[in-house]
Amino acid sequence: MPATSLTLDQIWNWLEEVIDPEIPVISVVDLGIVRELNWCEDQGEPKLIVTITPTYSGCPATAVIKEDIVTALRDRGITNVQIETQLAPAWTTDWLSEQGKRRLRDYGIAPPQRFHRQPVSGSSQSCCSESYAESEASIECPRCGSKNARMVSQFGSTPCKAFYVCDACLEPFDYFKCH
Amino acid sequence: MKKWGMGNADCGMNSDFTLRDPHSAFPISFFDYLLRLGDSCLILSQRLGEWCGRGPALEEDLALTNVALDLNGQAQLWLEYASQIEGEGRTEDQLAFLRDAPEFRNLLLVEQANGDFAMTIARQFYFDLWHSLLLQELLNSSDQRICAISEKALKEVQYHLRRSAGWVTRLGDGTEESHARMQRAADDLWQFTGELFEIDAVDEAMVQEKIGPDPRTLRIPWMDRVKSTFTEATLAWPDAGWMQRGGKCGIHTERLGYLLAEMQFLQRAYPGAQW
Numbered sequence: 001m002p003a004t005s006l007t008l009d010q011i012w013n014w015l016e017e018v019i020d021p022e023i024p025v026i027s028v029v030d031l032g033i034v035r036e037l038n039w040c041e042d043q044g045e046p047k048l049i050v051t052i053t054p055t056y057s058g059c060p061a062t063a064v065i066k067e068d069i070v071t072a073l074r075d076r077g078i079t080n081v082q083i084e085t086q087l088a089p090a091w092t093t094d095w096l097s098e099q100g101k102r103r104l105r106d107y108g109i110a111p112p113q114r115f116h117r118q119p120v121s122g123s124s125q126s127c128c129s130e131s132y133a134e135s136e137a138s139i140e141c142p143r144c145g146s147k148n149a150r151m152v153s154q155f156g157s158t159p160c161k162a163f164y165v166c167d168a169c170l171e172p173f174d175y176f177k178c179h
Numbered sequence: 180m181k182k183w184g185m186g187n188a189d190c191g192m193n194s195d196f197t198l199r200d201p202h203s204a205f206p207i208s209f210f211d212y213l214l215r216l217g218d219s220c221l222i223l224s225q226r227l228g229e230w231c232g233r234g235p236a237l238e239e240d241l242a243l244t245n246v247a248l249d250l251n252g253q254a255q256l257w258l259e260y261a262s263q264i265e266g267e268g269r270t271e272d273q274l275a276f277l278r279d280a281p282e283f284r285n286l287l288l289v290e291q292a293n294g295d296f297a298m299t300i301a302r303q304f305y306f307d308l309w310h311s312l313l314l315q316e317l318l319n320s321s322d323q324r325i326c327a328i329s330e331k332a333l334k335e336v337q338y339h340l341r342r343s344a345g346w347v348t349r350l351g352d353g354t355e356e357s358h359a360r361m362q363r364a365a366d367d368l369w370q371f372t373g374e375l376f377e378i379d380a381v382d383e384a385m386v387q388e389k390i391g392p393d394p395r396t397l398r399i400p401w402m403d404r405v406k407s408t409f410t411e412a413t414l415a416w417p418d419a420g421w422m423q424r425g426g427k428c429g430i431h432t433e434r435l436g437y438l439l440a441e442m443q444f445l446q447r448a449y450p451g452a453q454w
C-alpha cells in the first residue's frame with residue numbers, strides 16, 4: 001500500500017507508541033513534542049514531514065526522540081521521513097495530554113501543577129519580579145495525594161523535573177515542573 | 180565610581196575571522212552579536228560543568244549541571260544561527276571547538292573561576308538577572324529567529340534566576356561564615372558587571388535594526404533587583420571601583436585560555452572526531 005494512502009490519524013497512533021527515553025511511561029505525543037504531520041512531494045516520492053518542538057534547550061533526550069520517531073516510522077514502512085524542529089511557539093507543559101499527566105502520576109511523578117498564569121510576553125518587569133515565581137509550594141504527592149510536600153531540590157534527575165518529599169507519607173518524588 | 184556605558188568600547192580587535200560583505204558591515208556585526216549571545220552561554224556552561232561530581236550536596240551537583248545543560252543547549256541554538264549568518268561552512272561545533280580565545284565574545288564575568296560555592300552563585304546571580312532582562316527584550320526583536328530562541332531560553336533562565344537569587348539570600352542571611360563568603364564573592368565579581376551594560380558599535384548596529392536592545396537600558400532594572408536581593412540577604416552594596424571590560428570584543432582574562440584548553444582538547448587532538 002502506498003505510503004500516502006495512510007491517514008495521518010494512523011501515523012499519530014503509531015507515534016503514540018514512541019516512548020520518551022527518560023520517562024518510559026509517556027509517549028512523545030502525550031508530551032506534546034510532536035506538533036504536526038504533513039505529507040509532501042520529494043522528487044516524485046511522498047515524504048512525511050514530522051514537526052517537533054524540543055522541550056528543554058539542552059535536553060539530551062531530544063536527539064534520541066528524533067531517532068526513535070524515524071525508526072518507528074521506518075518499521076511501519078515509511079522510509080522517507082524528515083524531522084523539522086520548530087522552536088516557536090516554545091514547548092510548554094500545558095501541552096501535556098491528560099492521559100500523559102495520568103500516566104506520570106501513576107508512575108510516581110507529580111504532573112505539572114500551574115497556579116499562576118505566565119506573564120504576558122513583552123512586559124519588561126515581569127520576568128524579574130519576585131511575584132513571578134510560581135507558587136509550587138503545594139504540590140500533590142503522587143503516592144498518597146497529600147499536599148503536604150516540600151521541595152528538596154529545584155532540579156531532579158532530568159532538566160524537566162524538580163525533587164520533592166512528601167511530609168505525610170515521607171516518600172520522595174519527582175515533580176514535572178511547569179515550563 | 181566609574182561611569183557605566185562609556186560609549187564605544189573600541190578594543191582594537193578587528194574581526195578578521197568574520198565574514199566580509201563588501202556592501203555592508205551589518206552581517207559582521209550580526210555575526211558578532213550572535214557569537215556574544217552564544218559564547219556567554221557556552222563558557223558559563225563549561226564552567227558549571229566543572230562542578231560535576233564536586234557539588235557541595237547531591238542536589239546542588241544536579242542543579243549546577245542542569246543549568247549547564249540548559250545553557251549548553253542555548254549556546255547551540257545561538258551558534259547554529261551564527262554559523263548560518265557567517266555562511267562559510269563552519270558548524271556550531273567548529274565555532275565552539277576551533278576558535279581561540281581572542282575570537283570568543285563572551286562576557287568576562289562568565290569565564291571567571293568557580294571559586295567556592297558563593298563565588299559560583301554570585302556569578303550566576305549577576306548573569307541570570309542580566310540574561311533574563313536581555314532575553315525579555317529580545318522577545319521583541321525584529322528577527323523572528325532571535326524571538327523564537329529567546330522565548331525558549333527565557334523560560335529556562337527565569338528558573339535559573341529563582342535558584343541563584345534564592346541562594347544569594349540564603350547564604351547572605353545565613354551563618355557568619357556563609358555571609359562573609361557571599362559578601363566577598365559579590366564584591367570580587369562586581370568589577371565584571373560594568374561590561375554587561377556597555378554599548379559598542381555592534382550593539383548600536385543591533386539597536387538600529389531593532390534586533391536587540393540598548394544594553395544601557397537593562398542597567399536600572401538589574402540594579403533594582405540586585406538591591407532588593409542584597410537587602411534581603413543582608414549584604415552590603417559592593418564597593419564601586421574600576422570596571423573591567425573587553426570580553427565582548429575578544430579581550431579576555433587569562434582564565435579563558437585554560438578553560439578552552441580543556442573544553443577544546445578533544446577536537447584539537449583528534450580533529451573531526453565524532454561522538
